Amino acid sequence: MPNLESRRYINGTEVVPGALVVYRARSPLDFTVTSICESVDPERWVGVVRFGTHVVIRTSSFSEPAAAGRDAERLLEKRVVALFETPDE
Numbered sequence: 001m002p003n004l005e006s007r008r009y010i011n012g013t014e015v016v017p018g019a020l021v022v023y024r025a026r027s028p029l030d031f032t033v034t035s036i037c038e039s040v041d042p043e044r045w046v047g048v049v050r051f052g053t054h055v056v057i058r059t060s061s062f063s064e065p066a067a068a069g070r071d072a073e074r075l076l077e078k079r080v081v082a083l084f085e086t087p088d089e
Helices: 065-084
Strands: 031-040 043-051 054-062
Touching: 031 065, 043 065, 054 065
Parallel strands: none
Antiparallel strands: 031 043, 043 054
């Protein structure tokens, strides 16, 4: 008689010890990085990070939208690391 197994999957991931299933809440608890045009002559952009609906980071002004976005990401990473890092023991 064959050995019958029942497998279970969540979002395409088989449920086994050590399985990693990403939880995605239907809430606004996401970081969003955008570049916002401040002026067109000269062209100036700021990077903005929102957490949900709140602006938590606003960069200085840049001439390129990508530069503003990269700076916003850099500042977000710096703040998150500062928030969670532990003092050296």
